[in-house]
Amino acid sequence: MRGQFITLEGSEGAGKSTNVDSVCAILDSAGIDYLRTREPGGTPMAEALRDSMLHKWEEQVNPLAELLLVFAARAQHLENIVKPALDKGRWVVCDRFTDASFAYQGFGRQLDLTKLETLELWVQGSLQPDLTLYLDLAPDVAETRIAHRQKDRMEGEQREFFERVREGYLARARQFERIVTVNAGRPLAAVQVEVGSVINRFIQDSRPVADRNA
Numbered sequence: 688m689r690g691q692f693i694t695l696e697g698s699e700g701a702g703k704s705t706n707v708d709s710v711c712a713i714l715d716s717a718g719i720d721y722l723r724t725r726e727p728g729g730t731p732m733a734e735a736l737r738d739s740m741l742h743k744w745e746e747q748v749n750p751l752a753e754l755l756l757v758f759a760a761r762a763q764h765l766e767n768i769v770k771p772a773l774d775k776g777r778w779v780v781c782d783r784f785t786d787a788s789f790a791y792q793g794f795g796r797q798l799d800l801t802k803l804e805t806l807e808l809w810v811q812g813s814l815q816p817d818l819t820l821y822l823d824l825a826p827d828v829a830e831t832r833i834a835h836r837q838k839d840r841m842e843g844e845q846r847e848f849f850e851r852v853r854e855g856y857l858a859r860a861r862q863f864e865r866i867v868t869v870n871a872g873r874p875l876a877a878v879q880v881e882v883g884s885v886i887n888r889f890i891q892d893s894r895p896v897a898d899r900n901a
Contacts, residue, residue: 690721690773691893692814693886694784696856697822698849699842700832701871702878706822707782709879713886714778722772725782726761729768733760741839748840750796757788758806765811784816786859786866791841794855795848818889820882821860822871826850 693710695703707723714721727737740756761784772779785807793800824832826849833842860866867885871878 688776690775690777690779691818691889692769692773692779692781692816693889694781694786694816694819695822696783696786696790696819696866697871698824698826698829698852698856699836700829701822701824702875703782703822705875706820706879706882707780709882710780710820710886713883713890714780717890719778719890720776721778721780722768723780724764724768726764726784726787727757728760729764729781733763736760736763741841743840743843750792750798751802753796754788754792754798754803754806757792758810761785761788762810765814770814781816784819785811786819786821786856789859790852790855794858795844795852797851816865817893818885819863819866820885821856821866821868822878823853823856823868824871826853828872 695707695710697703711721711723726733727740728734736756736759740753740760769779769781788807789800789803792798793803826846829849830846836842857868860868869878869881869885
């Protein structure tokens with residue numbers, strides 16, 4: 688039986704890493720075998736591509752070049768990590784996936800979405816997450832939360848960029864039923880309660896019918 692694919696999305700400061708921890712803790716408690724990973728990244732080569740994408744280069748980074756780096760990393764990650772795990776029945780919990788590409792490069796960089804759709808088809812075929820948690824956070828709140836960080840090239844973008852990114856995520860959430868939007872502007876404890884509720888319900892719904900009725 689194929690494993691389940693869970694992704695978490697959101698802008699910087701939304702609490703993705705903390706909530707990935709929460710999701711993994713719930714899967715541990717449920718006795719579910721899973722793999723935790725991230726994008727861009729997840730393999731040595733994909734991590735190197737991530738570093739290249741986020742580096743503050745002296746030259747102007749072409750948005751299409753940025754997009755291609757992301758999908759090159761994704762191709763490596765899917766073939767070497769994600770697909771083999773799912774095929775073995777393991778669940779996969781991933782910090783960001785293709786929704787981020789549509790939000791950041793499609794809406795944020797204002798690239799032609801048909802190019803992203805073509806790359807998505809080439810790289811992942813019909814593979815999509817089974818559940819995506821989108822942690823929604825207003826850009827002005829995000830700025831306050833990450834003010835103390837040493838920012839990479841992406842984190843250092845202007846608020847207008849992140850407003851477009853948020854618009855992209857919300858558009859994706861309206862388009863796909865698999866995406867559950869969580870208000871990440873609340874206290875962390877409240878966010879974790881909602882995330883826990885969504886994950887526990889997903890686990891229950893993923894069980895065979897006979898097990899659910901036991």
